[in-house]
Amino acid sequence: MHTYQSLSGTQKFLDEIQKKQWRGEIHSTFKRTINIICTEGELYTIAAAELDNAPNTLRVADFFDRRSLLVEKTPVFSQDGHLVIGKIAAIEIQSAHIWQYPKIEFPPKQEYVKIKERIKQINSWLSQLESKGGYLLNTTQATTYEKMIHTMLWKESEQLLIYLKAKQLFQAMKQLYRVIGLGPGLTPSGDDFLVGLALIFTTVDYPYHSFSQWLINSRNELKKRTNTISFSTLDWAIQGESRERIASFLNELFYGKEEERLKEKMLAVLRIGSTSGGDMLTGMIAGLELTLALISDTENEKNGY
Template sequence: MASATSTAPAARPCRSAGEVRAASIETAFLQALQREGFHGRVHSVFERVVNIEQQGGELFTLACRGLDSAPNTVIVRLSGFGGSGITEGDAVRGDAAGIQVGERLWIELSDASPWECALPAYPLKTIRLRANLRWLQAQLDRLGAAGGMLAPPRGGSAFELAVADTLAQRSAQLSDALAHGDHAAARKHASSLFGLGPGLTPSGDDFLVGLFAVLNISASPCCGWLGGGAEVLAGAERSTHAISLAALTQAARGRVRETIASLIGHLMYGAPGELGPALRRVLAIGSTSGTDIVAGVRCGLELNISHEGRRSCQSR
């Protein structure tokens, strides 16, 4: 995809351009804007999200209010992008003051609150985590969206059943390989999940996002396994698309959406009455994505419990 080569600061919009203020900005996005300006192109446009591909290929996101903070994301005070006139391929440039999208939209950053993903450290005592994981499994069976990591609804097609069986088999093989310390086999099984399943971000990818997040929890028994997930990503671009790959890459760095980090914290430390709202916020992501992510989180946390007492790594 072509990109601008000028390093001049972003120009303020003309009077005919729309202007909107940002509510929050993820710190890595802000740092990218501050490094000699920011240049890219609109990668994809949805009703509540616009993805931007920076020169070099990294994706950044503009998200509407009501969505949660996330890696490489600005939350803007808009209800939707439907009337913005933004189209794929529009030039994007920005700096610490704001972001110009095409000729139609200026995003003012002067009062945007900074946000950074912070996964909590693993607890010294896991009595509460164990109880909360039992609760979580019951809730997934009751509230989870069928058709991804969960079996499709009754009456599903033969294809849907086959995909669900494959997802279940490969995720179980991955979990079993990790449980037995066979990381070579684990890398192979994790790679087999890329691009597998329904959804804009396929179910196998979403499962890995949840698992990778947990593999980056500091002071946990499984901290750093598979390089936090980074060891699995070589060649992933051949098996899944850019939006899903961006989420996987960030999760392998321990950077996930605010709702996911919050759920992990509640599962490790939260009282029973606090868990429901945190879980429902994640389950609301996409059609099956939230359920698939939670399944990966649950897998990772159960691996940690099964390996307690082993040496753990510290904060990275």
């Protein structure tokens, strides 16, 4: 059995390996990630060194050279400060750097004009990119099926945003269930859009607390309507956490000053999965535009307009 060194991980995952009799099994394997489902049903991930940090994730050096031996249902357990995978590998966690998703604060009023300009610039950059699929599909290069899915995604998501803008949360909840699971792929585009939306609604000092509570209230039904991997990402977003590069992008969008740096952070998000990054980005922009529109409407009402 070969021993590998962990590079970084979340406090919760490291604590469970160190302090608990933790048990699970391999749920799914990919080129640079291995998902483990524990006996309580929660999903954890071992990720390659070149990937960024994420919730419930342990980044490990040189681990994926033996990926072919790591098959579904292989038992995984904690033992003496190591995460042991069958009779194949043991991952030492003592050297792991603890990573924590930063608290992202919703920007103050004085930033709103600048944020609107940054959103405008992002939309301009996105319009110049080659077809990414999902919400960002270039329909001139797409198949009939891709165009149909693209149209459905926007139709259902825009209706969701209409209900949210009117604060009709009961109707919005029913519409939410039309977006979840919509689109092909391991993490459907509709799910990824909702991840982006949730990450805006769960920022610190977000002005509309009812939106985050609306998502929490929808959690159990959402879980039934999509797959385990996709729901895990969405569930973390509902709790206000996501990947490191998402946090970096949001901080730059809210408070950044350099255009090239914003573009660099945006492109890093777009590199998540095949279309997932673009779909999450679309959700974040939609959530932010919705919020700014609601704030503007509130200000106009106060001023008697």
